[in-house]
Amino acid sequence: MQEGKLIVFSAPSGSGKTTIVRHLLDQKELKLDFSISAASREPRPEEKDGVDYYFLDLKEFKRRIKDEEFLEWEEVYRDNFYGTLKSEVERIWASGKNVIFDIDVVGGLDIKKIYPERTLAVFVKPPSIEELKIRLKKRKTESDERINMRVAKASIELATAPQFDHIILNNKLDEALKEAHTLVADFVSPSKDTE
Ligand code: 5GP
Numbered sequence: 001m002q003e004g005k006l007i008v009f010s011a012p013s014g015s016g017k018t019t020i021v022r023h024l025l026d027q028k029e030l031k032l033d034f035s036i037s038a039a040s041r042e043p044r045p046e047e048k049d050g051v052d053y054y055f056l057d058l059k060e061f062k063r064r065i066k067d068e069e070f071l072e073w074e075e076v077y078r079d080n081f082y083g084t085l086k087s088e089v090e091r092i093w094a095s096g097k098n099v100i101f102d103i104d105v106v107g108g109l110d111i112k113k114i115y116p117e118r119t120l121a122v123f124v125k126p127p128s129i130e131e132l133k134i135r136l137k138k139r140k141t142e143s144d145e146r147i148n149m150r151v152a153k154a155s156i157e158l159a160t161a162p163q164f165d166h167i168i169l170n171n172k173l174d175e176a177l178k179e180a181h182t183l184v185a186d187f188v189s190p191s192k193d194t195e
Contacts (some may be wrong), residue, residue, distance in 0.1 A: 004098040005188055006089075006115055008034065009180075011107030011124035012154030014136040016170040020124060020180045021102045023103040030184055033097040037086050038064070038073075040081040044141055072110040077149060082107065090139070097186050105160045112165075122180065123164035127171045129154060 007024075011017040023124065025032050026081040039053040040061040056064070061081045065073055075082025084107065092099045105123070112121040126132040133153055136147045161167050162165045166183055 002098070003118065004093045006111055006119040007098060007100040007111040007184055007187065008108040008121040009102055009124060010105045010121070010157075010164070011099070011170075012105075012126060012132060012157045013150045014132045014139065014154075015126040016135070016173065016176065018168070019173065020100055020168070020176060021100055023177050024100060024180060024184055025172075025182060027185075030181075030188055032099045032100045032184075032188075033092040033095065033100045035084055035092065035099045035103075035105060035168045037088075037101075038081075038083050038085055041077075043154055045153075045181045046158075053082075071114065074104065074107050076104050077146075077153075077155070084111070100184075105157045109160065109163055116131045120166075120184065122183060123161045123167045123171045124162060125158070125167055125177070126154070127169070152158050 020045050021034070025028060027140070036164055037065065038056050038061060040058050041051070042058055043049065043055050047053065057173060058079065058081070060082070063185050064085070065083075069085055069087070070083040071086050071089060073081060076082050082104070084101065084103065087123065089099050108121055112119045128182045129151060133147065135187055136142060136150060142150065166177050168176050
């Protein structure tokens, strides 16, 4: 099977990594396709099954773990399982594209461990924990309890940043987007030359 590259963007929830990943997906010359993760949580109102996530119930998620269908999986929050299906990476590689991931730090580092040479692992750092809290509140998608849970987790996640290939500080979004674009373009360009 044809194998492309893997681009991992990990960050605490609310750091802006999803915005960066969406921007990169619009840059057609990078030939990126988004790895749609499986998740056991309920969809948010604007989310669509098979677009944002493959939404599975807990029982189905656990069956797939047992059947070794995941490249990596994790219980990110209690009873909220997330994971990358092997079939998803195979689907994207088969189409001649590189895979881009928007996943949590543990999953991101797992992918880097599985494919050390083919993976560019980028950590997106929020300006501060306080700013992160403000952004999560503005988003209005989460209850106060869940925001606090995410903020508490963010401090632990920040400690893993040095294990990534690169850290992007998302202070000014336009600068973060430029930096991300340069990093990814440099990483995927060798495969362009061999076409
Ligand atoms: P959310 O519920 O906000 O969509 O995502 C919660 C967290 O789960 C985020 O940090 C997100 O990056 C992470 N996540 C999403 N997909 C995956 C995945 O496939 N594997 C892992 N390990 N984490 C994921």
